[in-house]
Amino acid sequence: MTPKTTTRARARLRLTVLATVPVLLLAAACGSGDDSAGGAGKNDEIASVPETATASPSARNDTTPSTRPAGKSAFYDAQMDYVRCMRVKGGYKDFPDPKLSGHLDWGKVEEISSRPGQMEAAKGGRNGVCADELQKVMLAEPKRDQQKDYESMLAHATCMRDNGVSRFTNPTMSGGNAQPGGDPNPASPTIDHDSPAYKQAREACRTKLLDGLDGMQ
Incomplete structure (x- = not known):
């Protein structure tokens, strides 16, 4: 791996x-x-x-x-x-x-x-x-507002693309639950999460995610 x-x-x-x-x-x-x-x-x-x-x-x-x-x-x-x-x-x-x-x-x-x-x-x-x-x-854990979570992750995904991570995908809604975006193919990643550019984008966009969503996408 x-x-x-x-x-x-x-x-x-x-x-x-x-x-x-x-x-x-x-x-x-x-x-x-x-x-x-x-x-x-x-x-x-x-x-x-x-x-x-x-x-x-x-x-x-x-x-x-x-x-x-x-x-x-x-x-x-x-x-x-x-x-x-x-x-x-x-x-x-x-x-x-x-x-x-x-x-x-x-x-x-x-x-x-x-x-x-x-x-x-x-x-x-x-x-x-x-x-x-x-x-x-x-x-x-308190029940989360899935619509707010989706909007937060969408703002984060948009920010990541605006900061140079062009392949970062949007979140989706499935069965009323917000599903994170990110790498288009997690099983065979195409985004280098260890690159300086990615880390810089993560830092620039970290405030877009609601508390408890860090690490989700």
Whole structure:
């Protein structure tokens, strides 16, 4: 598999994650032995997260996400549990905190998963060690406005073409759901996602995507 193919596969991950989590759960149930990227055993405890916003930064360690902002939802709490699991049981000590909205910073997640042997950082950890937490995140995620998502991705696709990525395709609507655009042939990519021109366009157009859509196209 080429680097461009793996990069595109990570970008499409969240469209298929509902289908893959049951597989991860099965793998986790059937697996044995060391299942973490950093050598953590199955008996590692998940670090507790302070419930107040008054905790001193010095009191936190590398495996504990930031404290929960006031008024945040069950989605944010579920995401924090997932992040904590990925850091402690998954072994990805630099797995990023969720944004204030509760969504992950997929740019940072993809950066971690692009490292040799760490692609599982984008899909629940090795052997699905955090698949339970990931499934709870997906169940808690607020329902999205598909029309607004489509309009956001359309604006992003237009921006990408305006900034030199001429083959970047528009999103589509299918069954009432917004489907991302991007490479016209993801199975055999024609857009070099590692080129300076592409990265420059991504940076110029990143604000076109609504929160939670980064990494979708």
